Amino acid sequence: MSDMLGGRLGVDAYRRYTEQLWFVYRALEAASPGLAGDPVAGPFIRPELARTAELERDLAHLGGPDWHSGLTPLPATAQYAARIEECARDWPAGYVAHHYTRYLGDLSGGQIIRGTAEKTWGFARKGDGVRFYVFEAIANPAAFKREYRELLDALPVDDLEKQRVVDECKRAFALNTAVFQALGREFPLSA
Numbered sequence: 620m621s622d623m624l625g626g627r628l629g630v631d632a633y634r635r636y637t638e639q640l641w642f643v644y645r646a647l648e649a650a651s652p653g654l655a656g657d658p659v660a661g662p663f664i665r666p667e668l669a670r671t672a673e674l675e676r677d678l679a680h681l682g683g684p685d686w687h688s689g690l691t692p693l694p695a696t697a698q699y700a701a702r703i704e705e706c707a708r709d710w711p712a713g714y715v716a717h718h719y720t721r722y723l724g725d726l727s728g729g730q731i732i733r734g735t736a737e738k739t740w741g742f743a744r745k746g747d748g749v750r751f752y753v754f755e756a757i758a759n760p761a762a763f764k765r766e767y768r769e770l771l772d773a774l775p776v777d778d779l780e781k782q783r784v785v786d787e788c789k790r791a792f793a794l795n796t797a798v799f800q801a802l803g804r805e806f807p808l809s810a
């Protein structure tokens with residue numbers, strides 16, 4: 620990640636990374652309508668978080684109107700998306716772990732990533748290429764994150780289940796790391 624944002628890699632690496640995010644968010648967001656009424660995951664499903672449309676705009680900017688043709692996930696991305704789908708289907712609290720790990724990260728460090736990407740590859744501020752990082756419908760991210768954490772604290776599950784959710788967050792981090800490692804192999808610095 621730091622190699623990509625440090626300007627040592629080209630915009631093609633950023634595009635490839637953004638493509639991987641599309642698979643991840645499609646898995647997260649395809650599941651949202653079905654989970655909206657779920658007592659555990661439902662309160663977290665908020666339309667202002669949805670990122671698929673923004674990713675598609677960024678990808679059209681980065682790859683042209685045919686950005687989708689021939690697009691396949693890296694094996695690490697496919698594994699990550701499959702785990703999200705599995706949680707969405709069988710374990711709503713596990714889905715919350717994945718939801719938290721991505722969206723709260725995007726609302727936090729994502730803002731740093733956006734600024735760096737704008738500088739590194741010359742995207743318009745908050746414009747095409749970095750729309751994924753721009754939450755137009757969230758006027759106050761700090762307040763949003765606070766409310767989100769309150770929801771997490773109030774998760775209607777027992778302590779053992781909470782521990783399992785924490786473990787699933789760790790798994791979500793590891794799945795993200797595996798995607799970065801795979802991208803690192805595809806874009807070695809010496810190339």
Ligand code: HEM
Binds near residue numbers: 621
């Ligand atoms: C260059 C990469 C990254 C940068 C610069 C970055 C930076 C940050 C920063 C500054 C925060 C705010 C910390 C705070 O509120 O005190 C944050 C929070 C967070 N980051 Fe990252 N991060 C990066 C990568 C990631 C990745 C890969 C993930 C996992 C997918 C992630 C997940 C999170 C989460 C879940 C939070 C929210 C914690 C919370 O407020 O509960 N970050 N990040």
